[in-house]
Amino acid sequence: MRLKTLQQLQITRSQFLRPYTRFPVNRIAVEPSAALSPVVPYVGKTGFTPTDSFYKHVSHETVQIDAAHWHLHVSGLVSQPSNFSLDTMQAMSAVEMPCTLTSITSQPNNLLIGHALWKGVPFKALLDQVGLRSEAQYAQFRSVNGYATYLPIDALEDAVLAYAMNGESLPAEQGYPARLIVPGVYDYKMPKWIQSMELVAAPSSGHYESRGWSAEGNVQTTSALFTPRLREVVNGKVLFSGMAFAGTRTISSIELSIDDGEWMPVPFTAAERGAWTRWQIEWQPHAPGDYVVKVRATDSEGFTQPDSLTLPLFPNGSSAIHAVVFRVSM
Template sequence: MTIDHLSRWRRAIAGITAAAVFLGVGHLVAAFVGPRSSPFLVLGATMVDNTPEWLKEEAIRRFGTNDKLALFVSMAVVMVAGAVVIGMFAGRGVRGAVVLVGFGALLAWLAMQRPGATALFALPGLIGGVVSGAFIYGLLARIPARSEREATAGQGLSRRGFLLAASAAGVLAAATVPAARWIGTHLRDIVADRAAFLLPTPRAAAPAVTDAVDLPVPGITRFLTPNTEFYRIDTALQVPVLLSTDWQLRIHGMVERERRLDFDDLRSREAVESVLTLTCVSNEVGGPLAGTATWTGYRLTDLLDEAGVDPDADMLLSRSIDGFTAGTPLSALGGGLLAVGMNGEPLPQQHGYPARLIVPGLYGYVSATKWVVDLEVTRFDRAEAYWTRRGWSAEAPVKTAARIDVPSGFARLAQGPVVVAGVAWAQNRGIAAVEVQVDDQPWQPATLAAEYSTSTWRQWTWQWDATPGTHTLRVRATDQTGRTQPEARTTPIPNGATGWHSQVVTIR
């Protein structure tokens, strides 16, 4: 057998290994330039920005907070397939090298289009393309057009030599991931920075959460959500690394005085503490994308008053370090915070360290910008935020919702007394009543826990004398304006889901 026509498996291995070298080298260079310039993350962010909204929403519905993992796995599958194609097309290596260098140039250009990019963002793609192009050329060009027997006699790469070279390159490419992490950690030690962060002491602590608010019912959602359990939905494929010493907040636009604040400026101001419930607009009926925490920070209205807001302005356009934007009505900022603490500690990195916005009563996509660095006072008819450009509503007050936590769906229970319990929310309006229905029987009033505030969710319970059979439990809530949740189910797009949550259980 001659090696002039390389076997398909060799071509496939060459393409896959070259792609790994491309990504590995690019990721390593990005550790010095900035993590967001990594070719893998640039490609992923570009895919996210150009994915149809229905597909994004379906991914969140199916995978929840694992939506980014699902994206990475999908990208890996597509990249492997693309790498195999490159290997088949590579010939003796020249064509493959040209494709990889060209792809590197494309990714360099895409990196330059990312928000906040500098000229250095082009380097990971360019260097990754050149190194991987040289690798695939060197790997394939060294295999002579002679028999395997002659090759093993020392006149070129043998099959064993090919496999050794490819394996060594694959191992080195894989090693760039921990190497880049190590370099990034030592260049930007976010763990040490957060550990040294001094959380401001509020003038008055938030009222304590009592047992009347947080009911001791097994299985019910706890009133305060631990940081480790708080949902995370955002557009950042890699959690941004922003040190408190590097952080600045620019306030500009329709203001009398543009301001730039750092943490020294903030610490001279009065801090406040508030317990607030956040809800993601992607939350399906009965979904888990809501949580309550104690937030420490500074009143947004105070910061904006210092800048002098133009009376004609009606929107605050907030921007994250990674380019995400949210448009918040100025009229909704009462109670809004520039938050720096969560449940008594500095913000976790994945939840926006060192600073983020929290505005009660609005879905997060128009109010809860993490890693915030820019506040522009403007108008809704002059600016559009990230999600509103993609078809979501510009203004998004949280809709009234209720959820059954216990019993869980398809639970099998003994007949007799059964506790049905859960949470309901209608931020800024408050919950007035919760009702439970069994099958098609009349609605029954649930017992509400004490209200902490209208800006938080509220627990509820109902005692059911369960009879044998399969039953459907439903729940609905009424807010303090007198409006009851509609029965009709709608999808989260464009401004939040509606409908009654239900659970099917079997009583023995």
Template sequence: MPNYGDIHPAPFLSAEVTSNNQYYVVSKNLFSDPTVDSGGWHLTVDGDVDHPFTLSYDQLLALPMQKQYESMMCISNEVGGEYMSSALWEGVRLKDLLERVGVKPGAVKIVFYATDDYSDSIHLDKALEPTTLLAVRMNGATLPQNHGFPVRMLVPGIYGMKHCKWLTHIQVVTQDYQGYWQTRGWSDPAPIRMTARIDTPLIGSTVSVNKTTYIGGVAFSGNKGISEVDISLDGGDSWQIATLKRPLSNLTWVLWEYPWQPTSSGSKTLIARAVDMEGNVQDPQVEPPAPDGSSGYHTITVSVV
């Protein structure tokens, strides 16, 4: 069972929910992103289907909505990086639209097209999961322009490049499809690789000997949940179990902390690792973001005086 409990507020510890203006933003567009007028926007759903249709923004908003807390991470995020955030989203289930349109036998992928000529795809079984949404609201507000207004995809368990922003067209296809980033060498299935990040204390900071310092951060494993976060204070020779704050959903990161009272001065190395709800331990192998997402344990050094 996860070691759930209360955690202490600490400087630089991430919030459970990231505000819209602090939520990470990554875009292929070097100079400017699209500015979309919802009045003239339409979403077309077609391809290998029985009943293609087009929706206006108001028609989409009139459909049944689902709310869910979900964290997201960019595939280009380094170990310990900041391209990871969490929000409350609201939108229409893609499953509902696909049932309405009538997917023909033999369909294998769902392709997403955006206003800025971006495209990506997911497999049909992923599209039919009840948590795959067309998001129209973020943290209770209308989806901001820089996060894909009027509509973006939410696809829990895979990296953010699949969460297509400024969506205009959904196409059902019977063959493979390689999107914008896949044609540039990045992963197509793109499952999120488990990670634990140390937010506090900051790398290179100074803490006091014989006084309690709360080591804290976040851990995330896509849609697999986190059952445990371990902290090493001796270079990985031994591990201590951190306290977890119960997450807002099984799709979000979890906040964690460990009370540390160093008994000697000097330079100290702190390491964090996570375990998911299926019992898988985070991959210690250090790998760069390209092409499948980074891996390895987040490691920092602090000074004890």
């Protein structure tokens, strides 16, 4: 059966007026928009997550580092072990890379995701400086606070040692003076406050890996609603907006379901590799009351998020769908 579009959706509301429980909510005024709208706190006017709104981990304290006494030590299976100060790195040829980061503990009711513009030195440029030996297969990373992780060298093709974020110096909360940025993996594979990089034939276990979490750290396909927010009251027309993300895989479809009805396709523009796909669409309900909207995504490998609100995080991350209850007041 052909899927209906949101514009074609008709809802019978004979059963709809559930008890009108009042919640503390914010009101929004929906205006027609051809362009994607900023959504606080996830997306600013530039299209990136504002630096001061970017998610932060609470599992470890922020490390304060004086860059004058910091350097990145590169050693192991290289021809010339070297130290790189922040000044040295900033003097090297730099790249700017839009990249979406997310935590492996992110889930629909606790969304830990952000999209930023990262500037720094390509990982490959550092390898060119030190001379990688043929037997090296992995890069082992260690931070100032002792945090450790690793990745295969092949997975670091597009990696960047970033020292700037959204056009400004990397803040301490995001890893100043430098952190690793790698498209397509969860953030526990991108250490902050990075201090050393050792090129090895076989890696030692890392902080998360030793606790049973995925050794690869590949991002699972996910999606989320930015608007409306949970228990929000909307006057009349509803603006559905959100994101879908599948790491370095592309998003092939995004769908919405209202009140457990059929899944309906949402138009979107494909994003560049390693970036989330944003989408939005307006919908005119036919009656006031409480509604439930769900979103799901399908990636370029044919995987579709299962219709489940609760899926285990451990050990690979979750692809649970996101659902939001909201209220229409007409």
